[in-house]
Amino acid sequence: MTFLSKSEKESITAKINHAESRTSAEIVTVIAQSSDGYRYIPTLWAALIALSVPGLYFGWVAITSAGWGVVESIQQSMHWLYPTQVLVFLGLGVIFQLPKARLWLVPNSVKHQRAARHAREQFFLQKLHETEGRTGILIFVSVAEHYVEIIVDSGIAEIVDNRVWSDTVNEFIEHIRHGNIATGFESTLEHCREITWEHFPANDGRPDQLPNHLIEI
Secondary structure: OOOOOHHHHHHHHHHHHHHHOOEOOEEEEEEEOOOOOOOHHHHHHHHHHHHHHHHHHHHHHHHHOOOOOHHHHHHHHHHHHHHHHHHHHHHHHHHHOOHHHHHHHOOHHHHHHHHHHHHHHHHHHOOHHHOOOOOEEEEEEEOOOOEEEEEEOHHHHOOOOHHHHHHHHHHHHHHHHOOOHHHHHHHHHHHHHHHHHHHOEOOOOOOOOOOOOOEEO
C-alpha cells in the first residue's frame, strides 16, 4: 500500500539530502503500514464470546423464568448449544479478521507497544547504531497504529533535550491528523536540519552511510 506519491517521496529525499549536507548526523525515514498482524487478538475475542454463550443463555432463562425450568432448559439445550458456540466462534473469527475490525479490537496500549518495538527494530536494521559518533536519527511512522516516533542515538541524546523531539513528534501527529503525512515528514526533517546543523555541524557533510530515501515496509 502506498501512502505517498512519487513527487512527495522525491521531495522527502531532497529534504534528507539537504539536511545532511552540513552535518555529521545521519537521518533515516521509515513508514510502515502496520507494526504487527494482531492475528491472535481477534481469535481470542471470538473464543471468549463463544465461550460466554451458555452463560448468557442460562442467565437469560433464569431471569425470564424466575429460576423455574432451568434444569429442563439445560437438558433441552445440550443438543444445539455446542454447535451454536462453534458457529459463533467461526463467524466472529472471520468478521474480526477484517483489517478495520481487527485493529478496533486491539487495545491502544498494545498497538503502541508493538509500534515502539518495531521502531527500535528498524533503528538497528537500518544500522543507525553504527554511525560514526553515534549520531543516527530515525523518523518512524506506523500508519495503522497512528504512531510516530523519533529515535536518536546516544551521541545526539547526550546533547539535545528529549523534549525537543517530543514537540517535533506532536507537530508531526497534527499534520497526520489532517491527512498530510508528506508535510509531516518535511516539517520534521526541517527541525532535524536546524538541530543537527547547530549541534553537529560539518561544512562538507560526510559520506552517506545510510539510505536517503523514504523506506516503506
